[in-house]
Amino acid sequence: MTSTLLSLSALLTASALAAPSAGAAPHNDRPAGVPAGWERVAGADLTHITGASGRQQSPSAPGRQQSPSAPGRQQPLSGSGGSASAPADESGPLAIKSMRNGRFTATEVNYAAPNTGALRARSTAVTGAWESFAFEWDEADQTFAIKSLANNRYVAVEKNFTGQAQNTLRARSTTAGGWERFEIYHNEDLNLYALRSTLNNLFVAMENSYTGSLQYTLRARSADVTGSWEQFDLYTIVG
Secondary structure: OEEEEEEEEEHHOOOOOOOOOOOOOOOOOOOOOOOOOOOEEOOOHHHHOOOOOOOOOOOOOOEEEEEOOOOOOOOOOOOOOOOOOOOOOOOOOOEEEOOOOOOEEEEOOOOOOOOOEEEEEEEEOOOOHHOOOEEEEOOOEEEEEEEEEOOOOOEEOOOOOOHHHHEEEEEEEEEOHHHHEEEEEEEOOOOOEEEOOOOOEEEEOOOOOHHHHHEEEEEEEEOOOOOOOEEEHHHHHHH
């Protein structure tokens, strides 16, 4: 079965943000440090996009390369054969695309300790579980836990790492606690997303300038959304 990617930003603007469901967290819930234009997204916003149409991109088959489109661009939705999105919560996996390099985030399950499970924006296409994540909403504390479907582990912020690896995102936890909690912010004008760790209250950035095995690593290290380093697009994976 061929999978399809739907840009969550296009769908969310047309549905959840236009008509949020009852009980959803207010969109002006912006704590200190969050720049103007970025509004917090609640779980109901992500789950409200099922059945909406939008723009899509077909990923390559596992093991095959696909030339990436320009950052922020997707292929137009095909005619009646286009797939509808699944609910964008734990029942509908998401792909995370960095706007800095136009690549999808993958879980490095084969990396040796201590970097096993590191998240890197290094894939030109979504080929399977490596680039697939479940976003699980916690109503009690109004945050998301992110689970990698490559190893079924929750993504944690490595606050105790040192040097360039400090605050690296790693899929390594079997349960979700304070280390594994994130807020999601959406910018309606840009149609993009930012992820903020509640452990250190810093935004996730993609380390495009790193070299070696940690190049393109995701780290919770920015106090503000300064540009494409902290900007991501989310895609619902269907099929």
